[in-house]
Amino acid sequence: MDIHSLFSISPFDWPAIVTAVFCDAIIGLERQLRGKPVGIHTSALITLGTSYS
Incomplete structure (x- = not known):
């Protein structure tokens, strides 16, 4: 396992x-x-959740 695959969030x-x-x-x-x-x-979590929906 390399470092790139460890931090990959594809x-x-x-x-x-x-x-x-x-x-x-x-x-x-x-x-x-x-x-x-x-x-x-709360605002940061809401934005993070909705930024990819």
Whole structure:
């Protein structure tokens, strides 16, 4: 087993996942600072789940 197959998440790609989580972490941070019920962690998980559906 080589390192490439160990970190392979085919058919997804790492840049898309990182971008989705980063963008929604910004939205989650804004919501958390304003005291809204959905914070950073929840928003990041929702975006990650829906980015490939």
